[in-house]
Amino acid sequence: MRDVSIIGIGQIPVGEHWEKSLRHVAYQAIAAAMHDANIERADALYVGNMLSGEISGQAHLGALLADFAGLRGIEAVKVEAACASGSAAFRHAYIGVASGLQNITIAVGVEKMTDDIGSKLTAGLASAADADYEVIHGVSFVALNALIMQRYMYEYKVKHEDFAGFAVTAHANGAHNPNAMFQQPISQASFMKASMIAHPITLLDASPMGDGAAAVILCPTEQAREFSDNAIQVKGSAVATDSLSIHDRRDPLWLHAGELSAQRAYHQANVTPADIDFFELHDAFTIMAALSLEACGFAERGKGTWLARDGEIGLQGKIPISTRGGLKARGHPVGATGLYQIVEAVQQLRGQADANQIANARLGMTQNIGGSGATIITHIFEGK
Amino acid sequence: MRDVSIIGIGQIPVGEHWEKSLRHVAYQAIAAAMHDANIERADALYVGNMLSGEISGQAHLGALLADFAGLRGIEAVKVEAACASGSAAFRHAYIGVASGLQNITIAVGVEKMTDDIGSKLTAGLASAADADYEVIHGVSFVALNALIMQRYMYEYKVKHEDFAGFAVTAHANGAHNPNAMFQQPISQASFMKASMIAHPITLLDASPMGDGAAAVILCPTEQAREFSDNAIQVKGSAVATDSLSIHDRRDPLWLHAGELSAQRAYHQANVTPADIDFFELHDAFTIMAALSLEACGFAERGKGTWLARDGEIGLQGKIPISTRGGLKARGHPVGATGLYQIVEAVQQLRGQADANQIANARLGMTQNIGGSGATIITHIFEGK
Numbered sequence: 001m002r003d004v005s006i007i008g009i010g011q012i013p014v015g016e017h018w019e020k021s022l023r024h025v026a027y028q029a030i031a032a033a034m035h036d037a038n039i040e041r042a043d044a045l046y047v048g049n050m051l052s053g054e055i056s057g058q059a060h061l062g063a064l065l066a067d068f069a070g071l072r073g074i075e076a077v078k079v080e081a082a083c084a085s086g087s088a089a090f091r092h093a094y095i096g097v098a099s100g101l102q103n104i105t106i107a108v109g110v111e112k113m114t115d116d117i118g119s120k121l122t123a124g125l126a127s128a129a130d131a132d133y134e135v136i137h138g139v140s141f142v143a144l145n146a147l148i149m150q151r152y153m154y155e156y157k158v159k160h161e162d163f164a165g166f167a168v169t170a171h172a173n174g175a176h177n178p179n180a181m182f183q184q185p186i187s188q189a190s191f192m193k194a195s196m197i198a199h200p201i202t203l204l205d206a207s208p209m210g211d212g213a214a215a216v217i218l219c220p221t222e223q224a225r226e227f228s229d230n231a232i233q234v235k236g237s238a239v240a241t242d243s244l245s246i247h248d249r250r251d252p253l254w255l256h257a258g259e260l261s262a263q264r265a266y267h268q269a270n271v272t273p274a275d276i277d278f279f280e281l282h283d284a285f286t287i288m289a290a291l292s293l294e295a296c297g298f299a300e301r302g303k304g305t306w307l308a309r310d311g312e313i314g315l316q317g318k319i320p321i322s323t324r325g326g327l328k329a330r331g332h333p334v335g336a337t338g339l340y341q342i343v344e345a346v347q348q349l350r351g352q353a354d355a356n357q358i359a360n361a362r363l364g365m366t367q368n369i370g371g372s373g374a375t376i377i378t379h380i381f382e383g384k
Numbered sequence: 385m386r387d388v389s390i391i392g393i394g395q396i397p398v399g400e401h402w403e404k405s406l407r408h409v410a411y412q413a414i415a416a417a418m419h420d421a422n423i424e425r426a427d428a429l430y431v432g433n434m435l436s437g438e439i440s441g442q443a444h445l446g447a448l449l450a451d452f453a454g455l456r457g458i459e460a461v462k463v464e465a466a467c468a469s470g471s472a473a474f475r476h477a478y479i480g481v482a483s484g485l486q487n488i489t490i491a492v493g494v495e496k497m498t499d500d501i502g503s504k505l506t507a508g509l510a511s512a513a514d515a516d517y518e519v520i521h522g523v524s525f526v527a528l529n530a531l532i533m534q535r536y537m538y539e540y541k542v543k544h545e546d547f548a549g550f551a552v553t554a555h556a557n558g559a560h561n562p563n564a565m566f567q568q569p570i571s572q573a574s575f576m577k578a579s580m581i582a583h584p585i586t587l588l589d590a591s592p593m594g595d596g597a598a599a600v601i602l603c604p605t606e607q608a609r610e611f612s613d614n615a616i617q618v619k620g621s622a623v624a625t626d627s628l629s630i631h632d633r634r635d636p637l638w639l640h641a642g643e644l645s646a647q648r649a650y651h652q653a654n655v656t657p658a659d660i661d662f663f664e665l666h667d668a669f670t671i672m673a674a675l676s677l678e679a680c681g682f683a684e685r686g687k688g689t690w691l692a693r694d695g696e697i698g699l700q701g702k703i704p705i706s707t708r709g710g711l712k713a714r715g716h717p718v719g720a721t722g723l724y725q726i727v728e729a730v731q732q733l734r735g736q737a738d739a740n741q742i743a744n745a746r747l748g749m750t751q752n753i754g755g756s757g758a759t760i761i762t763h764i765f766e767g768k
Binding site for chain 1: 385405407434435436437438440441442443444445446447448450451456457458459460461462463464465466472475476479480482483484485507508510511512513514515516519622623624625626627628632640641644754755758759
């Protein structure tokens with residue numbers, strides 16, 4: 001296995017891109033990344049996407065996007081792991097280069113959610129959960145997360161306001177990210193007044209729906225200098241799974257797959273949580289931010305919200321999270337999210353995060369969660 | 385890159401499995417393959433599937449099937465390349481082992497089509513084509529293939545009856561395959577009388593819709609003997625792409641991605657078409673059998689049907705195809721088809737093809753086509 005580095009990144013602003021088709025938003029991210037890496041060819045394209053079949057009537061995105069990006073003929077495929085599809089695509093682009101099979105690979109995540117804001121989208125998102133044992137009861141994906149949050153608050157004696165820090169921090173950081181869907185800060189007070197979606201999840205606990213695409217270019221580390229002065233190395237890459245159904249887990253308040261994949265990534269990178277300078281986590285809902293911090297060893301069980309309360313997740317905190325807005329403010333175009341996280345980690349490690357820059361960031365981690373925790377993918381990156 | 389071998393195969397009969405859910409059909413194939421390989425654990429599961437989101441309201445099959453197969457925690461992901469999804473899953477299971485990243489991997493292809501025989505299924509299958517430039521005009525996937533066939537017949541002065549041999553051969557072979565959806569031979573006369581679907585494609589030009597699942601287990605060749613006395617080595621593995629839209633190809637009568645992927649696989653395996661003992665091709669429609677034979681170098685351009693006419697595709701012919709019934713008679717559960725082809729190739733190379741056995745088969749090839757030719761995946765396998 002060869003060392004692998006990222007030599008190019010591209011993204012489009014997350015938002016409602018009514019005027020663009022799925023292929024256009026994906027193309028813009030791919031083209032930006034290829035331009036950034038100064039390449040015109042690649043050996044393979046890996047596409048992360050969840051819902052194009054349901055929402056846009058379009059499967060077969062590998063070949064479609066390879067062709068539309070001017071790369072007709074190359075190996076291309078779509079990979080899907082619900083909301084973790086973006087990181088899954090990245091992982092296969094990584095394996096392609098690490099194995100020696102391919103020299104330059106592209107990972108792109110894309111989701112065009114606004115082609116159907118309605119029943120198809122709600123049903124599509126619910127397909128990340130267990131259709132036969134969860135969704136059949138009429139529960140939506142938000143409701144499933146609400147059940148977890150409710151139980152978490154009960155078990156650990158945590159109040160809803162204790163989660164406010166996650167949303168406030170995400171919006172504060174998103175305010176300086178031109179690619180964020182929401183660039184307005186919010187206050188603790190507005191968090192407390194937000195309208196209810198599925199008790200106890202309110203509008204400001206939840207990430208928004210939007211269109212988006214983000215892409216990265218990978219190559220062997222030993223060749224990275226030919227393309228880029230600021231290549232970022234992949235130090236850890238791991239996928240772990242759990243049951244789709246929450247009721248089937250040993251502990252519904254513990255992201256077992258998050259722990260497993262983080263441990264595997266730490267082991268590969270030979271680091272501990274204390275070494276990580278910032279953490280792009282999967283704050284699709286504030287409860288998921290807390291659970292992810294706990295599963296990865298940044299907080300003790302049941303104490304994830306303490307980090308938010310104590311200001312430790314801010315840009316100057318012990319473990320900055322959602323540094324460019326996270327899913328909450330940058331947005332959560334499902335299959336693209338994992339690649340937005342990685343693009344943002346690269347920005348931090350290159351020193352290109354502008355007002356959101358973490359001082360002396362050297363090691364960054366991303367964690368992308370599929371469903372309510374059934375697929376969790378963790379990556380660790382190192383800058384110079 | 386390590387050499388990789390197949391040490392276990394499993395499949396269920398293709399058919400209308402109303403009584404089973406998607407996870408059950410997939411599980412049966414995985415369990416049979418694990419039993420065949422005499423293993424109880426694996427490092428990763430790769431799932432090939434196209435339509436579970438649209439038909440069954442279920443995405444996230446990687447984690448779902450890993451858990452249901454008793455493998456909770458392992459790396460798992462779904463890969464999709466329309467009708468070539470099965471071979472795409474196999475390819476990633478192959479790369480996992482070849483790279484040294486994983487030691488034992490499972491590839492499973494599964495499709496549960498009968499959960500919706502109707503508009504969702506027709507629309508789902510059409511999503512393999514270009515939604516914005518083909519399907520928007522109301523054309524179905526069968527109709528797109530009919531356009532190609534019509535043009536082929538016109539350009540090369542081929543009659544509809546010239547395609548009969550493909551269907552007759554497939555059904556003759558399927559008659560001896562207990563896992564085939566159709567186990568009845570058909571005659572040239574019945575082919576000529578078959579009812580029209582989309583001119584010139586009749587019912588007997590087209591593969592049927594059905595449920596199915598097939599799986600294989602892979603491990604490094606150097607360890608294969610620990611598990612199996614009859615391991616089959618992967619000698620070539622290649623993916624190539626083309627435009628989704630037929631009108632956008634340089635030549636709509638040439639499977640450019642078929643030629644590319646076959647050439648890449650021949651090169652890797654260091655063989656020529658003359659070395660191949662049998663060829664499991666993608667006879668979703670008889671026209672695709674002709675085009676695949678031409679693209680892979682078994683027939684000259686425009687002369688694919690000659691092989692059928694001259695009896696060269698039968699079990700004793702120069703290049704036997706669809707030896708266990710092919711897509712036409714064994715059936716075409718879309719995302720599972722690529723793995724049925726591979727399971728059947730392994731049966732031939734192990735000498736387990738019963739009445740369909742090719743004498744002294746040593747090199748077998750499979751080719752799986754996504755859409756009308758936009759993703760084509762070729763594999764070459766070697767027995768002892």
